[in-house]
Amino acid sequence: MNPEFTRVAEAIRLACKDEPLCAYIYDLQALERHAAGLDASLPDNCELFYAVKANSDLPILQTLAPHIQGFEVASGGELAWVRNHFPNAPIIFGGPGKLDTELAAALELGVELLHAESLGELRRLAWLARSADRQADILLRINLALDDVPTTTLTMGGRATQFGMDPSQLPECLTWLAQHPEIRLHGFHFHLMSHQLDANVHLALLARYFRQARQWREQFGLAVNHINVGGGIGINYREPDRQFDWPAFSTGFATLIKSENMADWRIRFEMGRYMTAACGYYVMQVLDIKQCFGHHFVVGRGGTHHFRTPYAQGHSHPFFILPQERWPYPFPRPEVKQARVTVVGQLCTPKDILASDAPVERVRVGDLLLFPYAGAYAWHISHHDFLRHPHPQHIYLSAQEPAHAASQ
Ligand SMILES: Cc1ncc(COP(=O)(O)O)c(C=O)c1O
Known part of the structure; x- marks a missing residue:
């Protein structure tokens, strides 16, 4: 068992009380190591920002802050949250459908770049900037044709979507910008896909961005040197032993910068999932085991209202079983051995499934199920108040021993 897992298991042991357990555990020490490693492996002209939407919990942001160059926010709520807690951190602001109040807040709170x-x-931004007597610094978010770059299961571009501008609108936009000095263009923003699992395909995607940005700079004679390549690096939930090959990616990326003549550009990543997924765990205690039409169902405390990731991504989430010996009842303990099971939660919908057709050696009522890779797009994308079940505990394991863990 790896040492990180031991820390998590120990925290769970301490959290187990009389009630069946349901909790999120975040290993902040592991998160810190991971973020520091990512940052150190990037070339000098690259910057690592964190896409706050993946997990905006304060202990997560505080752990990341020393190891990243800033935060990417996608709403006025995220902007206020980050600025309130990090008065001096660089913030960039993207996303479709920004309100006037959000654009005005971005100008007021010193957002470094708006996408x-x-x-x-x-047009609305220019009007707001003029009336506030300010200048706005921007990147243009562009949706590109992908040519022959393969797509992933979650693509925001390369086809008709609500994200970014169609490149055919760029000339008109640049003409308009030339007449509006209250807006300063610094470069381009691309985030065309998430869930990327293949380092070589991601390099091919970034090469596509680089060539396009360079070509536009030359074609339109632009004084720009900034490119944001988005996030998008995925987690392999289906085959957890085959994760994105970051060392191969970062080596290939340094080579790509040279071969594509990108050394004079500022290249920025705004990563979400790959940054925080691995530090988080969702744990649920088994409440019931039943059979129906030849299938075994394991019912845990909690469900997709806490942990919507498997349903949102359409996968069966991997899990570990942590056997528990406590059995207070005067009747036999239900169990299932060497079988395939469906793990469900407490909701009154057949969609409340966390894992399906999952092989187990033995699972008993009262055992704990531990779901890894639950630190990104997990609690924050879930419909917490459906059925008004209590929220899970949130336990943050700091660099100290689990006994010092902060609970929320
Ligand atoms: C504009 C933008 N940037 C960054 C991200 C983060 O993506 P990921 O979590 O895949 O790294 C997203 C996610 O949706 C996004 O929309």
């Missing part, structure tokens, strides 16, 4: 999604948004 503009359309000419309509730019």
